[in-house]
Amino acid sequence: MAVVFEKTKGLTEKPTHYCPGCTHGIIHRLVAESLEELGLLDKAVGVAPVGCAVFAYDYFSCDMQEAAHGRAPACATGIKRVHPDSAVFTYQGDGDLASIGAAEIVHAAMRGEKVTTIFVNNAIYGMTGGQMAPTTLVGQKATTAPLGRDENHCGMPLRISEMLATIPKAVFVERVSVHDVPNILKAKKAIKKAFEIQMKGLGFTIVEVLSTCPTNWGKTPVEALKWLKENMVPYYPVQNFRTPEEVK
Amino acid sequence: MARELWKGNEAIAEAAIKAGCRFFFGYPITPQNEIPEYMSLRLPQEGGCFLQAESEVAAINMVYGAAGAGARVMTSSSSPGISLKQEGISYIAGAELPCVVVNIVRGGPGLGGIQPAQSDYFQATKGGGHGDYHLVVLAPDSIQEAVNLVQEAFDIADAYRNPVMILGDGMIGQMMEPVEFVGVPKRQLPEKTWATTGLRGRENHNIINSLFIDPAVCETHNQRLFKKYAEIEKNEIKVEEYNLEGAEIVFAAYGTVSRIVKNAIKALEKEGIKAGLIRPITLWPFPKANFLKAADMPSVKAFMSVEMSMGQMVEDVELSVKGKKPVYFYGRTGGMIPTPKAIVEEAKKILGGAK
Numbered sequence: 001m002a003v004v005f006e007k008t009k010g011l012t013e014k015p016t017h018y019c020p021g022c023t024h025g026i027i028h029r030l031v032a033e034s035l036e037e038l039g040l041l042d043k044a045v046g047v048a049p050v051g052c053a054v055f056a057y058d059y060f061s062c063d064m065q066e067a068a069h070g071r072a073p074a075c076a077t078g079i080k081r082v083h084p085d086s087a088v089f090t091y092q093g094d095g096d097l098a099s100i101g102a103a104e105i106v107h108a109a110m111r112g113e114k115v116t117t118i119f120v121n122n123a124i125y126g127m128t129g130g131q132m133a134p135t136t137l138v139g140q141k142a143t144t145a146p147l148g149r150d151e152n153h154c155g156m157p158l159r160i161s162e163m164l165a166t167i168p169k170a171v172f173v174e175r176v177s178v179h180d181v182p183n184i185l186k187a188k189k190a191i192k193k194a195f196e197i198q199m200k201g202l203g204f205t206i207v208e209v210l211s212t213c214p215t216n217w218g219k220t221p222v223e224a225l226k227w228l229k230e231n232m233v234p235y236y237p238v239q240n241f242r243t244p245e246e247v248k
Numbered sequence: 249m250a251r252e253l254w255k256g257n258e259a260i261a262e263a264a265i266k267a268g269c270r271f272f273f274g275y276p277i278t279p280q281n282e283i284p285e286y287m288s289l290r291l292p293q294e295g296g297c298f299l300q301a302e303s304e305v306a307a308i309n310m311v312y313g314a315a316g317a318g319a320r321v322m323t324s325s326s327s328p329g330i331s332l333k334q335e336g337i338s339y340i341a342g343a344e345l346p347c348v349v350v351n352i353v354r355g356g357p358g359l360g361g362i363q364p365a366q367s368d369y370f371q372a373t374k375g376g377g378h379g380d381y382h383l384v385v386l387a388p389d390s391i392q393e394a395v396n397l398v399q400e401a402f403d404i405a406d407a408y409r410n411p412v413m414i415l416g417d418g419m420i421g422q423m424m425e426p427v428e429f430v431g432v433p434k435r436q437l438p439e440k441t442w443a444t445t446g447l448r449g450r451e452n453h454n455i456i457n458s459l460f461i462d463p464a465v466c467e468t469h470n471q472r473l474f475k476k477y478a479e480i481e482k483n484e485i486k487v488e489e490y491n492l493e494g495a496e497i498v499f500a501a502y503g504t505v506s507r508i509v510k511n512a513i514k515a516l517e518k519e520g521i522k523a524g525l526i527r528p529i530t531l532w533p534f535p536k537a538n539f540l541k542a543a544d545m546p547s548v549k550a551f552m553s554v555e556m557s558m559g560q561m562v563e564d565v566e567l568s569v570k571g572k573k574p575v576y577f578y579g580r581t582g583g584m585i586p587t588p589k590a591i592v593e594e595a596k597k598i599l600g601g602a603k
Contacts, residue, residue, distance in 0.1 A: 012453075043446035045317070057455045063444035065316045066457040068339050071309035074301065078313025078321070079444065081297045082271060086446045104309070107302035 008032045010041055014058045021214040021221020023178045024052060024120065028059055030184070031091065031118055034192040035062065040087040040199070045079050047072040049101075051093035052126040052213075070101025073108035076115040087195060088115040094135040095125045098158050102134075105164070105206075112169025112203040116194045119160060119206055122213040123232060130216030134158040137231055142216075157235065161208045165241035171203035173241040177210035177233060179225045190240070193247065202244045210236055251426040256391045256416065257282035257324075259427050260350060261290065263398035264322050266429060269348070270296030271321040273310035275303055275329060278362045279418045280352035283324040304329040308336030308349075315345035316456035318443030320402055324350035326418075327368050328359060330376070337411055338377025342458030344473075346405035348398070349383070350414045352421035355583040363583025364418030366503060369560035372415050373532040380470050382477050384412040384484060385531040387502040391425040393529075399432040404484060406437045408476055415531060417556060418583075419504040477533075486529035487538050495524030497595050498542050500553040500565045502528050505586060509554050512591035522547070523595060531561070539568035550598050552576040554591055556584075574598075 010032025018024045035041050044062035048054060050069035057064035067075040072090035080088040097105050097119050105117065124142055125131040132142035132149060135157050139148040149157075165173040172194050176187035187209055194205035210232050212224035219227055254262070261283045264272075272291055274284035284300065291298040301307035307323050314321040325333060330351045340347060353368045355361035370376075372385045384404050388394035394416060401412040444454045460466035488506075491513055492498065501509040506527040513523045526542060528535050542548055550573055553562035562577040569575055578594040580586045 042448055045444045045446055047313070054459060057457055061453055063446055063454045064456070065313060065444055066343075066455070066459055067312070068309060068335055071305070071312075071336070074306040074309035075313035075316070077299070077306075078271070078273065078310040078315070078319075079317045081299065081310075082314045082317040082319040082321075083445055103302050104306055107306065111299075 008036045010036045010061055011059055012061045016059055017055060018052065019215040021212065021224060022052070023211040026178050026184060027118065027120055027209050027211065028056065030188045030191050031089065032060060034188065034195055035087065038192065038195055038199070040195060043085060044087040044089070045083070047075045047079070047088070047090040049090070049092040049096040051096045053091050053093060053120065054127065056091050070096050070099070071104055072096065073101065073104040073113070073115070073117065077108055077111070077113050080113060080115050084114070087199060089118060090115065091118045092120065093126065094119070094121045094123065094133045098134040098160050106167070109164050109167045109170040109204045109206070112171070114198050114201050114203065116198045117206040118191065119208040120211045121160070121208055121236065122211040123157070124213050124216050126213045126216055137235060159236065161206070161241050164206060169203045170206065171242060171244045172197045172205040175208040175210065175236060175238050175241070177228065177238050179210070179212070179228045183238065197244060197247055200246065202246060210238065251428045253424050254391060254427040255282060255422070255424045256394060257352065257421040258286045259391050259395050260398055260414065261286035263395040263429065264348065264402070265290055265294055267320070267399040267402045269320045269322045269402060270294060271314045271319045272298045273301050273307040273314070273321070273323050275301050275307050275325065277326045277329040279354060279421050280324050280326045280350065282421070283350060304332035305336065308333040308340070311347050312336055312340050312343070312345060315340065315347045316343065316444050318440040318445055322348040322350065324352065326352050326354045327356050327365070330368060330371065334371065334377035337383065338379055338381065339458050340411045341381035341383065342379060343456050344409040345411065345456065346409050347411050348401045348405055348414065349411060350416065353415065353417050355581065361583040362418070364504065364556060364585065365581060365583055366417050366505065366556040367558070367560065367581060368415065369531065369555070369557060372413050373534070381473060382532055384410060384480060385415050386412065387415045387529060387531050388420060389503055389506045389527065391420065391423070392427050394420055395427055395429060396432050399434065403435040403437065407435055408480055410476065410480070415503070417503050481533040484530060485533050485535050487535035488527040488529060489538060490525040490527065492524035492526070492542060492545070494522050494547045496521060496547060496549050497523045497599060498548055498551050499523060499525045500528070500539070500551060500561060501525060501555065502531060502561065505554055505556055508586055508588055509591060511588040512595070515588055515592050516595060521595065521599065534564045534568065536568040539565055540570060543569045543572035548573055550574045550576060552578060552595060552598060554586055555579045556586070557581050
């Protein structure tokens with residue numbers, strides 16, 4: 001019988017700790033499949049964040065580093081500068097990247113570090129139990145915004161892709177979502193493209209992936225996918241912000 | 249090679265390059281700016297990479313990444329900048345990564361000042377960041393010694409997979425002295441089979457990490473670290489004993505201050521007072537045994553720690569002497585420097601009281 005689907009070699013056999021219905025598992029698979037299909041597993045080094053994906057170093061089968069909170073782009077910079085021919089990626093959540101690590105991501109992009117950032121945006125702090133993130137939507141409830149985010153008190157959610165797309169050396173910036181199969185396929189395409197551009201040495205690449213957090217959103221997995229589509233996508237448009245001429 | 253006149257910061261940078269350091273990540277802060285400036289010119293000439301980071305926080309995490317990738321890597325800063333690096337230093341110690349951190353100390357707390365100080369002794373030797381860990385801390389008293397210790401620093405870091413700090417007061421960074429770049433014997437070092445280089449044919453993936461979520465595993469990790477620290481304490485103590493024979497008073501001083509104390513010792517001798525010096529070169533591991541031995545000498549009436557601080561190393565002197573003899577302190581701080589005359593006066597006061 002023909003094999004139609006196989007688990008990628010880019011992931012280990014270790015069962016993940018993610019909550020039921022969480023989309024991290026899908027995103028891990030897309031990253032691992034992309035690395036495998038591009039033949040990069042043997043020279044890939046990933047950097048795990050602090051947050052829900054903190055144990056990602058156990059799940060990806062390539063070499064991995066675990067960074068301090070928000071510092072993954074700095075670690076990735078160190079790795080890539082030592083091994084310029086390697087495929088270096090950071091895998092970061094929205095608390096890690098958009099809050100405490102805002103400086104590191106902006107400056108990695110500014111320098112045009114030849115790394116790929118997978119930015120998983122689920123609009124909340126998952127690991128610590130549902131606190132407000134810089135990406136939490138206005139009115140969205142969080143344990144530190146019990147009445148919902150009040151824009152007059154703590155501002156408007158940060159659109160990272162739009163911001164980074166203003167930086168010349170951020171050569172590939174795309175926002176994707178994983179709330180349904182067509183979008184998952186588009187996400188895979190974007191991630192693969194980001195790695196291809198990194199290996200061409202063209203500059204900094206980032207794929208923002210809109211993701212769910214059923215546990216901390218207080219929703220079932222199916223409700224969470226629907227909530228993402230109806231609430232996050234309107235504020236965080238799913239689109240390509242920049243692609244280098246060379247690969248268009 | 250002939251002796252050449254070098255500024256401390258630049259000599260430290262050149263010594264690092266000669267020791268095989270090819271990666272440097274830093275951020276400007278006075279009085280250490282000549283180190284990154286020098287590296288920005290010289291490292292590319294040697295096929296290495298200098299990068300000015302967006303902050304000290306980013307710089308130390310670039311060091312983490314590069315050290316984890318197997319490189320010889322260094323960063324430098326001065327006191328407030330080192331405070332910012334402490335988070336990263338804790339992670340580096342936890343993940344057991346070799347690197348060298350240079351701290352050219354200035355007065356504190358807060359912004360403090362930009363003149364020489366030794367008020368970072370606590371943050372250098374007692375952890376500095378969170379958790380149970382130690383850095384190896386080397387404190388040169390001259391630019392020549394700084395140059396020699398840089399090679400040692402990289403070798404110790406690699407031998408034990410541990411961060412090493414070179415603690416120089418601002419004077420060491422800023423003054424010029426004759427230096428000879430003599431070859432310090434290099435150590436036989438293990439291969440970095442643990443580094444995240446990409447698999448490149450290796451079967452199992454390497455992981456650089458300081459997270460141990462299971463408390464029993466985290467405790468075991470800490471206990472293993474402390475076995476390593478015990479080895480370092482056994483093998484790596486460096487100390488200079490000066491004029492101890494028949495000394496009535498034994499000074500404790502490190503770095504630039506030890507040279508001022510030597511002048512004070514000569515002045516005291518002219519007045520018929522015999523004084524000696526124990527100069528820790530490694531501030532951690534601290535040469536406890538040398539102090540204990542001196543405390544047992546019948547001639548020794550008292551110890552006096554002289555520092556450019558309000559009294560930090562004096563605590564380690566007291567712990568080492570174990571109450572056998574009184575321990576006194578004299579210090580200037582905030583960028584002020586003790587004079588030989590003041591040290592002589594203080595010593596005479598103490599001995600007058602002790603007689």
